[in-house]
Amino acid sequence: MLDYYKDYDKAKLKGKNCSFCFKTVHNKYENEKNQVHTRSLHAEENAMLQITKSGGIGVNKGILFTTASPCELCSKKAYQLGISKIxxxxxxxxxxxxxxxxxGIEETKPIVYIFSGAVGSVYNRLYETFLSYKDEMSLTLK
Structure with missing residues (x-):
């Protein structure tokens, strides 16, 4: 991994940490764009697994709150775990x-709701950075 950053001028970091994405580094060496080789999970997956890992209560009849509607993989997990509302x-x-x-069976299907709060997705944009930290570091180090 160290040679991945060999061309970057570390002085430009000015004390900031240099974050990296395992997928980006791995795919550079493999010369591909595959996301399978990552350690990361979607937030929904992580939440469901952490509940199980810590011996918490089950999520059957639970409610899932998420920023974006769940992808196909997270939808399958939510369905199988018995999530009642998304x-x-x-x-x-x-x-x-x-x-x-x-x-599937009517009583096991989760009901999906789009958030209809005061300002919807605009509220989130107020707190989003212009660039992700990883992108900021990539530009800083070039």
Missing amino acids: FYIDPYPGIAEDQILKS
């Missing part, structure tokens, strides 16, 4: 709702 702010493109969440 609230999201922004729609995520894909077949998750039509093909996964609306199929």
